[in-house]
Amino acid sequence: MRSRKKFAGFLIGVGSLLLGLGLVSVVPSSAAAPLVIPVQGVAQGGTADHSQFEILQGPFATGPEVTAACLTCHTRAAQHIMQTTHWTWEQKVNDQLLGKNNVVNNFCIALSSNEPRCTSCHIGYGYKDKTFDFTKETNVDCLVCHDTTGTYKKFPAGAGHPVYEAREFPVGSGKMWNPPDLALVAQNVGKTSRATCGACHFSGGGGDAVKHGDLDTSLINPDRQFDIHMAADGLNFTCATCHNAVDHNIAGGRYVMQAKDTHGVDILGRDDQNRASCESCHGLTPHRTDAKLNEHVARVACETCHIPALARGDQPTKMWWDWSEAGKMNTEGAPFKIKDAEGYDIYDTQKGEFAWERNVVPEYVWFNGEIDHMVIGRQIDPTHPVVINALKGSADDDKARIWPVKAFRARQPYDPNTNLLIIPNLFPNSPEDKEAYWRSYDWIAAASTGMASVNQPFSGEVAFVESVMYWPQTHMVAPKEQALACEACHSTNGRLAALTDFYMPGRLQHEGLNTFGTVLVGVVLLGVIGHGAARLILRKNNKKS
């Protein structure tokens, strides 16, 4: 008897000890090592003071003259640039020839026949039409990336040149563009900055915040809440901290993306020398205390939880563009604009109707890094929205992860007889260009010259089709306190409701089983209630009788 008693006591003792240990382990450990944040200064400095170089004393009449001076020391720099997509606007991916020269989008649609306007974001001087000399070294624009004064700006309609005498743009707006002091700019060159990269990349789609959803001028001087990496009061990263350059070739890009970096932390001499992925710094098990979160990394892109919304900054991003509404005139028969309360265009005779939004919940897609782009000349199926860039991947594809995207929707012109998306000539390339839509407001004329410029047929008829373009989100990473909580996805009608091709706890899947279980428990409950009620009633009857 005694020994049995001791034995029972022992079991209870061990049991409660384990219970206690178990409970302790539920309490999250808060004793993580403090994070050391290396504070970087503004990316400047270097060992050469360019203001002391005689060849940079000027005066310079044009940009190419400055480039000629740069090349006297940096003799291979132009050759480097010429290898990059910043210069070629062309990139062969699998069998598709992509790049700005060859793709169609659903913003201003395509480059061809609109060059002087679009090429104000080319890294060269003078790309005003197809005759541009891609081999001439002095056509490379060094200053647009290496200016540190903030005074050098390419003129919006200058085919890549700044203005050399004061000009107004947009014409009639009263906004004057003054020529930069090229010698001053040349003497103050330095590393690229958020502002220099942003000069083009924050204005994709023709204006601040229009295109990407995760890139706009709020990133020039962001705070920690807005961008944990670029925060001027924090890590103060520039774009090039992650988008590192090797021989002027910048890591990262949107035609092929690394949807899943399996390298982990980049080690010099061993890895792909591409730091433009979260894993390049954070590794493959980035969460220090939660193994479950690390397991998510295999199927969920970091961005999905850590970029909780699109356009988290000051600017709203464009979400909708209806070209079919363009061309209306006001009562005086003149083109006009309508602005919303904040001053953003919601109607423009030249472009149609827009919708802007900030803090938008992204859409989510499986994405393995491969993109099928709409290229000039590919037929569409006008009975469905045209997918401009189909992001490939599915739950069954091991290379794919769930990514947040901005889905940009539009209605854009197509030829209902050939089922080709129309490349319209929008921008008047010269005083003689009477067909351009922004002068003629005539889709037929604009389509004729535009399609001719890419050697595509045009039947003479224009219709409009809905389209969608996906922008995987990678920037504006929020501090970890703002990362999505589990319920954002693990709930009925959560953020991943549209992704139904896999099982995920929290969203009441296995419907048949749920029905069966509910009925089973219901029947059992009713059964015991009925049983009990019958007993009560029969007992009363018994007593009475």
Place this chain on the structure above:
Amino acid sequence: MKYTKRTFIYPIFERFWHWSQAALIITLGLTGFEIHGTYRLVGFGNAVSIHNTAAILLLVLVAFTIFWHFATGQWKQYVPTTQKLGAVIRYYAIGIFKHEPHPVRRTRYTKLNPLQKLVYLGFKLLIFPIMATTGLLYMFSNTLGIPISPIAFLHVLGAFLLISFFVTHLYIVLTTGRTPLTHLKPMITGWEALEEDDHAAPQAAPEPSAD
């Protein structure tokens, strides 16, 4: 002749086991169905942490309990028998309404009636192993690289069966005694007033130890 006698029936380990298992299973059920998406209670993340912890504790508890059953011979309580099984089923289906006496008398040697033996054995050999196996596979599904959809299906199915058992168990325990406490109290104190004959003879299981 018959008389009731205060009898020591549940040794302390058995009571500890019963109540901690009950607490853990209720916790697992509540958090489990939150994980499933049936309702929101403590938040998905918390539900997962609590569920995982409770599951591990339950496994440890059960490991000890299995050991206890064999070390004390109490496992024999669960050896199924068909003797009087029909009578017990008939009792719950008909006799209970007519105020007939329960056909099987509890003694400290046979704590479980034949129907209970069968149901509890089913719980131990079927439902619990399903829950533990699918639960562990669920827990390590990423490491093992196995799909969770079928695992979750079986785990949730088991959970529904378990709830059905739980409801029936509560109904019988709380309503078939003279008062709701009649059957509850012994599981707390260990002592129960049992009907005994003069000539009650020791049967399958050995006498439980008194404290």
